[in-house]
Amino acid sequence: MFYRKNLPGWERAARVIGGTAMVACGLLGFQGLPIGYLIGAAGGVTLMTGFFGFCPMCAMAGRRLPLS
DSSP: OOOOOOSOHHHHHHHHHHHHHHHHIIIIITTTOHHHHHHHHHHHHHHHHHHHOOOHHHHHTTOOOOOO
């Protein structure tokens, strides 16, 4: 199934940077703690939405990119 991108380029870049920071902080800052794994997992989801340019929650809210 193919999804239409619903994130602009600047937000995709911000999500990739933020997701990477969350994974690093979660797995390195809270080593071995459940909260660290939780932060790392949330960062992984944020990172993937940035890579793919599609956010399921934004789609549920009806967010779309303008056609160009």
